[in-house]
Amino acid sequence: MTPWIQPAADDPFGLHNLPLCATRDGWVGVRAGDLVLNLAAAEEAGLVDAGGAFTGAPNLNRFLAAGRPTWTRVRAQLTDLFTGGVTGTVEQHLHPVDGVALALPFEVADYVDFYSSEQHANNLSAIFRPDAPSLLPNWKSLPIGYHGRAGTVVVSGTDIPRPQGQRKAPDEERPSYGPSRRLDVEAELGFVVGAPSVPSKGAIAVDDFREHVFGAVLVNDWSARDIQAWEYQPLGPFLGKSFATSVSPWVVPLDALEPAKVAAVVQDPPVLPYLAESERYSYDIRCEIRWNGTLVSRPPYAGIYWTPAQQLAHLTANGAWARTGDLYASGTISGDTPEQTGSFIERTWNGAQPVRLDDGMTRSFLLDGDTVTISATGWCTGGAVVGFGEVTGTVVTQV
Structure with a gap:
């Protein structure tokens, strides 16, 4: 389990950013400070709702295809999740960014x-x-x-x-x-x-x-x-x-x-x-x-x-x-x-x-x-x- 420490306001990867990624282990994630949340695990645990776009997804394409209403909803959920007091349920799905092997984040169409x-x-x-x-x-x-x-x-x-x-x-x-x-x-x-x-x-x-x-x-x-x-x-x-x-x-x-x-x-x-x-x-x-x-x-x-x-x-x-x-x-x-x-x-x-x-x-x-x-x-x-x-x-x- 990785202790949750909310990133500082001046952290380039703070909660005002929340960039997404894909990993070589076959799951997609979101970065908050120096930690990466496994979004597939978070969705399976009911912590976020992307309409199933994260579950079992090797890259971001399913989430990208979902469109702006889903993007906006998930971003708000993640912000609430990280600012409302992270629980042990969330912490078990957090990984130090230095220990995450990153992959091509999406399958390039053109x-x-x-x-x-x-x-x-x-x-x-x-x-x-x-x-x-x-x-x-x-x-x-x-x-x-x-x-x-x-x-x-x-x-x-x-x-x-x-x-x-x-x-x-x-x-x-x-x-x-x-x-x-x-x-x-x-x-x-x-x-x-x-x-x-x-x-x-x-x-x-x-x-x-x-x-x-x-x-x-x-x-x-x-x-x-x-x-x-x-x-x-x-x-x-x-x-x-x-x-x-x-x-x-x-x-x-x-x-x-x-x-x-x-x-x-x-x-x-x-x-x-x-x-x-x-x-x-x-x-x-x-x-x-x-x-x-x-x-x-x-x-x-x-x-x-x-x-x-x-x-x-x-x-x-x-x-x-x-x-x-x-x-x-x-x-x-x-x-x-x-x-x-x-x-x-x-x-x-x-x-x-x-x-x-x-x-x-x-x-x-x-x-x-x-x-x-x-x-x-x-x-x-x-x-x-x-x-x-x-x-x-x-x-x-x-x-």
Whole structure:
């Protein structure tokens, strides 16, 4: 039995957060401070009522599919449970977080990655198209994105084998096949669809975002820049992106991020009606990227140009429906300075300005054995912070 100690008000994983997870032991849980409650056991004991969505569930998909009324009810039950004096019945289902082996929190149905940071788009344009306009004509009319590969989304802590593929340096006459020489990261925020859309009703309205999306995770969209550069014209990212995407194990509910809402950037020119939000907001979420333990960047999410509500409306605008477990990501989050960029191609300006790590080594792109950890917190009114935890991965040689 684990004694219950209510987390402090300033704990990033306090009762104002209550992120959900799945474990390698086959049960789903909720975190409160440094403890994780086994939700399957709690539901079987009558402590929470998710309509059976937790009982015997290896991941969160059944609960995600239940929809916002169930999400709201269970969140209120958990808050009451943890604040009303935890009994021995509850304590026997609590586990120290350090002793819980975390798994991919939900089965990913589809994966879409957007390109929604204006600063990131401007930086890449300056690197690759210095004599061309910084943004293509369509960039401020619609959220640009690509359809990724759901089967290679992995949970934080999973090793990342260096991808193989075709690459061609500018001074090479012909392409060659082999391991990527320019392996990179992208710090992103991902949104998890719970309640699916109804195909016969068409697109999800931009103001119905909260009815369909349960919460958010951290994303590292690993990128092989040399493979990507050779293949992406004319159809866009493919093998340079699809080999691995890492996500954090904690799904932070949108309800926990309500106090972190901030006004989104002004869009100019005005968007088309299907993308026009009645309440336009972003979230004050601040990321940190560590390269072999060295803090190299702090990307700020608040300044993202295209909001998650607009992204969801757009990805269903053609009649495609959203499914439970769909994951869509913001695209690389970058700010106005090199120390706020969300990828190493920007941070090192395509390798021309290597960064020095705390061990004295310098890096431009990832070497085998390098570990990248991205963390984030949501900053709320009143001074509280909401923890996302970490998404981490180590590059290994492909066998």
